[in-house]
Amino acid sequence: MVESQAVTRAPAAFAATDLLHRRIQLPYRFQLGLERSNVLVKTDSPLMWRVLRSSAESSGLIAESGVAVWEIAVEVQNEATSSLSVEMTDSFDAYSFGPSRSLRMSSGSWFAYTPPSLNGVGFAIVSGDECCQVRQLLAFFERIKFSIGEGEPESKSLVEREVLA
Amino acid sequence: MIDGHCSTGRMHSILLGMAGHPLQLRTDSATLAEIGGEFFPATGLHAAQHPRADLTLFVRERRDISRAECCFPVFRGRNEYVHADYGSDGSVWFDLKARAVSGILSEDLLSDAGVFRRTVLAVIAGVLAPALDVVGLHAGCVARDGKAVLLAAASGVGKSTLTLALALRGWSLLSDDWTFVAESPTGLRAWGMLTALKLLPDAVRYFPGLSALSPATALNGEMSFEIDPWSFFRVGRSVDASPASIVLLERGPAAGSGARSQVSRSDPEEMQTALFKEIEGQPAGISHRDDFQSELIQSICELPGFKVRMNGDPSAIAADLDPMLMEQVCG
Numbered sequence: 380m381v382e383s384q385a386v387t388r389a390p391a392a393f394a395a396t397d398l399l400h401r402r403i404q405l406p407y408r409f410q411l412g413l414e415r416s417n418v419l420v421k422t423d424s425p426l427m428w429r430v431l432r433s434s435a436e437s438s439g440l441i442a443e444s445g446v447a448v449w450e451i452a453v454e455v456q457n458e459a460t461s462s463l464s465v466e467m468t469d470s471f472d473a474y475s476f477g478p479s480r481s482l483r484m485s486s487g488s489w490f491a492y493t494p495p496s497l498n499g500v501g502f503a504i505v506s507g508d509e510c511c512q513v514r515q516l517l518a519f520f521e522r523i524k525f526s527i528g529e530g531e532p533e534s535k536s537l538v539e540r541e542v543l544a
Numbered sequence: 545m546i547d548g549h550c551s552t553g554r555m556h557s558i559l560l561g562m563a564g565h566p567l568q569l570r571t572d573s574a575t576l577a578e579i580g581g582e583f584f585p586a587t588g589l590h591a592a593q594h595p596r597a598d599l600t601l602f603v604r605e606r607r608d609i610s611r612a613e614c615c616f617p618v619f620r621g622r623n624e625y626v627h628a629d630y631g632s633d634g635s636v637w638f639d640l641k642a643r644a645v646s647g648i649l650s651e652d653l654l655s656d657a658g659v660f661r662r663t664v665l666a667v668i669a670g671v672l673a674p675a676l677d678v679v680g681l682h683a684g685c686v687a688r689d690g691k692a693v694l695l696a697a698a699s700g701v702g703k704s705t706l707t708l709a710l711a712l713r714g715w716s717l718l719s720d721d722w723t724f725v726a727e728s729p730t731g732l733r734a735w736g737m738l739t740a741l742k743l744l745p746d747a748v749r750y751f752p753g754l755s756a757l758s759p760a761t762a763l764n765g766e767m768s769f770e771i772d773p774w775s776f777f778r779v780g781r782s783v784d785a786s787p788a789s790i791v792l793l794e795r796g797p798a799a800g801s802g803a804r805s806q807v808s809r810s811d812p813e814e815m816q817t818a819l820f821k822e823i824e825g826q827p828a829g830i831s832h833r834d835d836f837q838s839e840l841i842q843s844i845c846e847l848p849g850f851k852v853r854m855n856g857d858p859s860a861i862a863a864d865l866d867p868m869l870m871e872q873v874c875g
Contacts, residue, residue, distance in 0.1 A: 403622075450622055472635065476646035477598065479639045483627070487618065491625040491637070500622035 403452045411435050413529040416497055417446050424453035427503070430513045431520065447497035449523070451490070453516070456506045471522055482526045486515065490523045497527055559591055560584035560599070562669060563678040563724040563735045564784075568595035573603040576649075579657050583665045583738050585783060596676050597643035599668065606632050606650040617667055626671050636668065640675040658740055658770070666739050670722065678726040679840050682822035685723040685734050685785070686715035691873035692734045692785035694723060694844070696818060697793035702858060704743050705750060706793065709862035710869070711779035717741075718782050720773070725787065725844055732843060735784045740770035750858050753777070789872035790844060791865075792818050792851045804856040805864045810849035816841055848872060 405421035407428035412418075412435070422428055470485040481491035482501075490501030503519050505512040556577040560567040566589045569580050580599075617628040617636075626638040628647075636647035645668055654660050673680045683696035684707035693715075697703045704720040711717040718736030725734050742762055747769065748754040753776070754769050762768045774781045792810050819841050850868070854861045 452622065472648065474635075474637055474646055474648075476600065476637055476639055477642040477644035479625075479642060479644065481625070481627075481637055483629075483635050483637075487620075487629050487631075489620070489627050489629075489635075491627075491639070493639075493642075500625055502620045502622065502627075 405450055405452065409435065413524060415529060416527070418497065419448045421448065421450045422453060424503075424516075426509065426512060427451070427453050427516055431516060434517070447499070449490075449498070450500045451503055452501075453503045453505060455512065456504060473526060480526060482522055484519060484522060488515075488519050490519070490526065492527065499523070499527075559586045559589060559593075559595070561586040561589045562597075562676065563673070563726045564588070564728055564733060565596040565676045565678070565726075566593040567597045567599055569599045569601065571599075571601045571603070573601075573654065575654055576601055576603055576660075579654070579660055580665065583661050584669075587783060597645065597672055599645045601636075601646070602648045603651055603654055604634075604648060606652050617663060628667055628671070630663070636664065638668075638671050640672070643672070643675050645672060658772070661737075662739050662770070666722075666737060669724070669737060673724055674837060676726075677836055677840075678724050679823070679837055679844075681723050681725055681819060681844070682721070683723045683790075683819075684720045685718035685736055685787075686710045686869075687718060687734075687782045687785035688715055688870070688873045690782075690785050691788040692718060692782075693869050693872060694725075694734065694787055694790040694847075695793055696790060696815075696822075698822070700744075701793050701795045702854065703793060704741055705747050705858035706854070706862060706865075708741060708743070708751065708773060708777065708779070709858040710866070711773065712777060712859070713862055713866055714780070715869075716780040716782035716785075717773055718785060725840065727840065727843075730786070732787050732847075733784055734787045736782065741773040743769045743771070745769070751777075787844065787847060789848045789850070789869070790815060791869075792849070794851065794853045795855060796853050797855050805852055805854040805861045807865070807868060808851050808853075810851040812842070812845040812849065814851070815845040815849045819844065 403423050405423050407422045407425060409420055409428060409432040410417060411420050420431070472483045474481040474483065479491055479493040481489060483489045487504040488502060490499055492499030501523070503516055505515040555570055555572055556574060557568065557570050558577050558581055560569050560580055562584050566586065567584060569577065571577050571580070617630050620627050620629070624639060624641040626640065628636040630649065630653060632650065633653040634647060634649040636645060636649070638645050649664060653664065670680050681694060681696060682698070683694045684703040685692050685694050686707055687693070695703055695707055707717060707720040718734060720741045723734050723736060725732060743751070743754065745759045745767055757769055757771065759767045759769050762770060773779050792815060823837060823841070852865065
């Protein structure tokens with residue numbers, strides 16, 4: 380298993396691409412059934428695997444097979460280095476670049492995908508104790524579901540709020 | 545959504561150039577358009593050329609003005625997606641496969657053009673380069689008469705001080721730290737960037753003019769002087785040049801009593817090893833670019849190569865090396 384190693388600061392302007400975690404292995408996998416889609420979730424986080432899989436099982440959401448694949452690595456930041464206030468995890472921005480869509484939460488967590496495929500990649504940045512981490516992972520998943528058109532948001536994105544203002 | 549819906553102002557659409565490639569910038573900020581146009585000059589390009597990449601950058605008020613943010617980005621990426629996060633100052637997203645860059649950035653970040661160039665535009669250039677068939681080399685670059693010498697070294701060896709010392713001897717300065725190299729219709733071409741030159745605090749020993757300044761925290765967390773060499777030292781500037789030679793710099797005592805530098809020939813294999821050490825492999829979505837990078841670096845390493853072991857006053861070392869480098873660009 381490869382645990383994610385959080386290195387939060389870049390050593391140089393763009394030499395820092397070696398910190399991109401592109402090659403983190405994602406050994407934990409489970410199937411997640413959404414309303415209209417089945418997803419194979421790959422992650423490096425045993426916590427995500429254990430909690431979300433358990434949550435999906437109890438809701439009867441474990442799918443037989445996934446038609447989409449989400450690759451999500453999880454980084455746990457300690458309180459000293461975290462710029463995240465747990466209370467802020469609800470705010471998020473929705474982006475559209477070219478054909479792709481992405482979601483960025485104020486914690487730094489993000490998820491990107493390119494329709495019509497629901498295949499997506501992302502990073503969940505969490506902090507606090509295990510209970511807080513679980514809450515943040517669940518919130519992140521809710522946002523992803525909303526961004527791909529599955530589920531309802533509890534609040535709208537900051538960017539959309541700006542439009543309404 | 546970022547695609548226009550959050551903008552209430554006029555959109556500016558301008559052509560930019562990066563290492564000979566046209567880029568299209570769309571932004572709602574006239575200031576950003578101006579800074580972007582200076583940083584990515586569209587020299588030699590014309591509007592009819594199809595852009596190789598699309599940049600869409602919006603500027604807005606900082607999300608949380610109560611939070612004092614440093615503007616150093618935090619990078620994360622997976623597959624072809626890269627995210628540079630500036631906290632309350634915004635985010636920049638890259639889809640390297642689609643060659644699309646999008647971002648929302650704060651007015652605060654844009655308020656200092658030097659900071660914006662260093663922390664946003666240089667980052668965009670560095671991350672996007674491989675998707676444009678451009679290699680970013682960890683090398684300084686100086687030129688004479690359109691011919692360039694690449695000065696490659698790891699951090700801390702003394703690229704910046706030697707580059708500056710050569711510039712003070714009449715060489716045109718392209719870059720002190722990162723140089724972009726790409727194939728052009730006339731062969732290899734090297735490009736610099738309009739970013740501040742970074743000198744460590746002890747450089748004041750060799751460049752006394754720096755004593756009038758105070759060092760500040762650089763992007764990598766180091767304390768350093770960050771200056772505009774073209775205005776501060778009044779050295780010449782070149783945007784691009786044709787590379788004629790490559791020099792690998794190493795710090796260490798030169799052989800011989802009192803010697804400040806020791807020059808030896810470097811073979812292509814040694815140069816490739818040195819350059820590849822500083823090159824990042826490409827993400828899965830554009831992994832075919834690895835082959836391209838390898839071929840380009842092989843081409844670069846066919847240039848005449850030298851290894852310079854150096855120690856001491858960069859001005860004196862520059863004086864030692866000057867005749868040899870002149871021979872490379874004039875020969």
